[in-house]
Amino acid sequence: MKLSRMIDQLKLKRITGDLEIDISQIEIDSRKIEPGGMFICITGFQQDGHQYAEEAIRNGAAAIMAERFIPGVPPEVSLVIVPDTRRALPIIANAFYDNPSCGLRLIGITGTNGKTTTAHMVEHLLNASGRNAGSVGTLSMTYKDIQEEAVNTTPDPLRLQKFLRTIANAGAEYAVVEVSSHGLDMGRVLGCGFQTAAFTNLAHDHLDYHHHMDEYRGSKELLFSRLGNSVDDMQKTAVLNGDDAASAYYAKRTAAQVVTYGLGEDCHLRGIQVERAEQGTRFTIQTYTGDQYPVVLKVPGLHNVYNALAAAAICSCEGLSWDEITRGLQSFTGISGRFEDVSTGQDFNITIDYAHNPEGLKAALLTARECTSGKIICVMGCRGERDRLKRPVMAGIAADLADGVVFTSDNVYSEQIEDIFLDMRQGLSEQHLSKSEFVANRQDAILQAIHSANAGDRILITGRGHEKFLYTSDGLQQMSDADIVQSHMVRV
Numbered sequence: 136m137k138l139s140r141m142i143d144q145l146k147l148k149r150i151t152g153d154l155e156i157d158i159s160q161i162e163i164d165s166r167k168i169e170p171g172g173m174f175i176c177i178t179g180f181q182q183d184g185h186q187y188a189e190e191a192i193r194n195g196a197a198a199i200m201a202e203r204f205i206p207g208v209p210p211e212v213s214l215v216i217v218p219d220t221r222r223a224l225p226i227i228a229n230a231f232y233d234n235p236s237c238g239l240r241l242i243g244i245t246g247t248n249g250k251t252t253t254a255h256m257v258e259h260l261l262n263a264s265g266r267n268a269g270s271v272g273t274l275s276m277t278y279k280d281i282q283e284e285a286v287n288t289t290p291d292p293l294r295l296q297k298f299l300r301t302i303a304n305a306g307a308e309y310a311v312v313e314v315s316s317h318g319l320d321m322g323r324v325l326g327c328g329f330q331t332a333a334f335t336n337l338a339h340d341h342l343d344y345h346h347h348m349d350e351y352r353g354s355k356e357l358l359f360s361r362l363g364n365s366v367d368d369m370q371k372t373a374v375l376n377g378d379d380a381a382s383a384y385y386a387k388r389t390a391a392q393v394v395t396y397g398l399g400e401d402c403h404l405r406g407i408q409v410e411r412a413e414q415g416t417r418f419t420i421q422t423y424t425g426d427q428y429p430v431v432l433k434v435p436g437l438h439n440v441y442n443a444l445a446a447a448a449i450c451s452c453e454g455l456s457w458d459e460i461t462r463g464l465q466s467f468t469g470i471s472g473r474f475e476d477v478s479t480g481q482d483f484n485i486t487i488d489y490a491h492n493p494e495g496l497k498a499a500l501l502t503a504r505e506c507t508s509g510k511i512i513c514v515m516g517c518r519g520e521r522d523r524l525k526r527p528v529m530a531g532i533a534a535d536l537a538d539g540v541v542f543t544s545d546n547v548y549s550e551q552i553e554d555i556f557l558d559m560r561q562g563l564s565e566q567h568l569s570k571s572e573f574v575a576n577r578q579d580a581i582l583q584a585i586h587s588a589n590a591g592d593r594i595l596i597t598g599r600g601h602e603k604f605l606y607t608s609d610g611l612q613q614m615s616d617a618d619i620v621q622s623h624m625v626r627v
């Protein structure tokens with residue numbers, strides 16, 4: 136594509152060099168630049184991409200986009216200077232991949248918890264009813280047999296727009312995209328035209344990045360404030376959790392039509408008669424006209440009733456019939472690492488769960504209590520280099536709701552586990568400490584919990600869910616919680 140066409144939509148720019156050169160690739164990593172590509176220098180959180188312009192040129196870059204003049208750029212390499220390359224990136228990516236959102240219906244899901252589960256429920260409902268849907272999120276980017284590894288929950292605009300183009304060309308009609316607050320704040324989805332945007336909940340997390348809950352709430356607002364701003368956008372819908380206080384805030388800030396879901400009486404789509412079923416949860420969806428649709432959900436926990444209601448509301452807005460919605464919900468069997476049973480046939484259960492913030496941990500422990508006749512032994516840790524404030528809160532929740540807790544390491548990154556333990560101890564009373572143990576090595580912690588289990592008990596291993604790597608202070612180690620269990624337990 137001609138450079139001139141790619142940068143056409145950028146308002147503020149200064150250019151030196153030829154505007155009519157063909158650009159064969161856009162890239163933000165100098166190591167991946169191929170001859171004829173354009174390297175975009177990002178001022179990162181760890182490094183300044185501008186220092187890699189020289190390497191990109193050595194690798195054959197035909198153009199450089201930067202935030203400031205870069206000395207030594209040869210005349211045959213075009214230099215485009217913009218005020219903020221991170222903000223320019225989605226516009227460029229959208230142009231380069233020929234506006235993939237135009238050929239797809241995009242559904243965006245944000246919230247502290249439940250994005251992945253809800254997104255996969257929606258994808259499942261759409262595919263089960265014969266629509267062609269792909270998804271983008273924490274687990275991967277997937278459409279039929281196309282699968283790409285996820286680096287972030289919401290990928291950078293290059294990966295995102297490229298994937299959307301690939302699946303649009305492969306016949307996808309829908310893409311269900313998990314939209315993280317980081318993604319919104321960094322403009323990763325600026326090139327996406329969402330038809331429907333949904334909100335699950337707002338709870339304590341990511342205060343290392345957002346500093347304050349108001350700021351965190353404000354970043355998610357961007358998904359809704361950009362919906363329905365023109366006459367053409369009247370069909371757009373904001374699907375909001377009516378039982379979460381933040382929804383009123385988002386409802387005020389969107390021009391799209393608002394549909395609420397939840398258990399509360401005022402919700403447009405209500406979950407009523409919620410009760411535990413043998414394998415999951417039985418409940419009835421009541422629409423605003425009073426129609427009722429019973430559902431038996433195979434995934435347990437009240438939080439999953441909320442996720443199912445969100446998915447039902449989204450799919451109803453997308454035109455699925457109630458028959459398609461209830462059948463799809465009933466055939467949904469869950470996703471990797473979310474309250475996943477990894478038991479090996481012993482007389483106690485072992486479950487892994489991705490809960491890594493206070494609300495998620497509470498949801499996982501309450502669900503465990505619902506499904507367990509014996510004691511609950513929770514294995515948990517808190518991540519290094521992330522929101523320190525949640526450490527004592529999570530430790531307190533674990534010790535309040537479980538019968539025993541083995542505190543251990545999660546991804547500690549460059550921190551020392553003893554420092555993380557110190558933070559967690561702040562949330563523990565004497566009574567809590569009497570049922571707690573601290574075992575730094577995660578594998579030892581899991582095995583210790585297993586050895587302490589009796590018939591009917593459940594070991595709930597939280598924090599890492601589907602993740603296959605553990606980031607220790609010594610580097611990356613291949614280790615999944617499920618593998619630890621499977622490799623040490625004899626299947627009976």
Ligand SMILES: CC(=O)N[C@H]1[C@@H](OP(=O)(O)OP(=O)(O)OC[C@H]2O[C@@H](n3ccc(=O)[nH]c3=O)[C@H](O)[C@@H]2O)O[C@H](CO)[C@@H](O)[C@@H]1O[C@H](C)C(=O)N[C@@H](C)C(=O)N[C@H](CCC(=O)O)C(=O)O
Nearest residue numbers: 163164165177179180181182184187287288289291315317
């Ligand atoms: C803090 C943060 O979000 N950082 C994200 C950001 O990295 P960055 O731009 O700061 O990158 P950097 O490492 O400083 O490098 C700057 C630039 O130099 C370039 N570079 C670097 C080295 C080199 O040799 N050559 C080169 O060109 C890099 O490619 C980059 O363009 O942009 C990268 C590309 O888009 C992201 O992968 C990266 O996410 C990191 C891995 C991350 O951990 N992010 C978390 C906080 C995050 O975004 N999480 C949310 C979900 C949270 C949740 O809901 O649980 C998510 O959406 O994933």
Ligand SMILES: Nc1ncnc2c1ncn2[C@@H]1O[C@H](COP(=O)(O)OP(=O)(O)OP(=O)(O)O)[C@@H](O)[C@H]1O
Nearest residue numbers: 247248249250251252273438473489490495498499
């Ligand atoms: N609606 C919900 N409300 C509260 N907790 C939830 C909800 N849905 C899921 N959880 C809890 O959060 C954990 C993570 O769920 P899920 O992966 O669906 O959320 P997420 O928002 O995608 O998380 P992340 O952004 O961190 O990847 C689950 O394992 C469960 O313990």
